[in-house]
Amino acid sequence: MAQPILGHGSLQPASAAGLASLELDSSLDQYVQIRIFKIIVIGDSNVGKTCLTFRFCGGTFPDKTEATIGVDFREKTVEIEGEKIKVIQTVRFRCGTQQVKNAFAKAWLSITTAMCMRWSLFMTSPR
Numbered sequence: 718m719a720q721p722i723l724g725h726g727s728l729q730p731a732s733a734a735g736l737a738s739l740e741l742d743s744s745l746d747q748y749v750q751i752r753i754f755k756i757i758v759i760g761d762s763n764v765g766k767t768c769l770t771f772r773f774c775g776g777t778f779p780d781k782t783e784a785t786i787g788v789d790f791r792e793k794t795v796e797i798e799g800e801k802i803k804v805i806q807t808v809r810f811r812c813g814t815q816q817v818k819n820a821f822a823k824a825w826l827s828i829t830t831a832m833c834m835r836w837s838l839f840m841t842s843p844r
């Protein structure tokens with residue numbers, strides 16, 4: 718037999734849909750409480766951006782990498798002083814015309830918490 722639950726200021730009969738929405742609400746609360754930091758990693762091609770984020774999120778360096786086409790995302794949840802914080806890293810590669818790069822940069826930087834630049838001392842950029 719269905720048990721009454723509170724809803725819209727009065728006692729309403731519980732339904733499967735009602736209980737499901739209550740469960741959904743409480744599970745959403747957990748996500749709302751996690752702070753999200755978005756970090757963009759930029760740099761010339763082949764300087765190790767993918768390896769850097771792979772190491773941070775996965776704990777190991779990849780044996781082999783391929784050139785990133787467009788953007789790449791990785792995420793990791795860290796705990797600092799008892800608070801869970803989700804870190805999302807975006808890897809961007811250097812490509813295209815200046816206009817394309819500017820448009821990308823504007824879009825990504827508007828939603829970014831921090832920026833990490835990576836470069837290689839052993840490489841010279843082709844101009």
Ligand SMILES: Nc1nc2c(ncn2[C@@H]2O[C@H](COP(=O)(O)OP(=O)(O)OP(=O)(O)O)[C@@H](O)[C@H]2O)c(=O)[nH]1
Nearest residue numbers: 761762763764765766767768769782783784785810
């Ligand atoms: N010596 C050395 N090599 C590295 C380091 N990090 C990455 N590499 C090597 O550099 C090469 C390129 O690494 P990636 O992480 O794919 O570079 P990327 O900047 O993401 O490259 P794109 O996707 O083309 O932009 C790989 O062969 C890696 O093994 C490092 O700290 N030291």
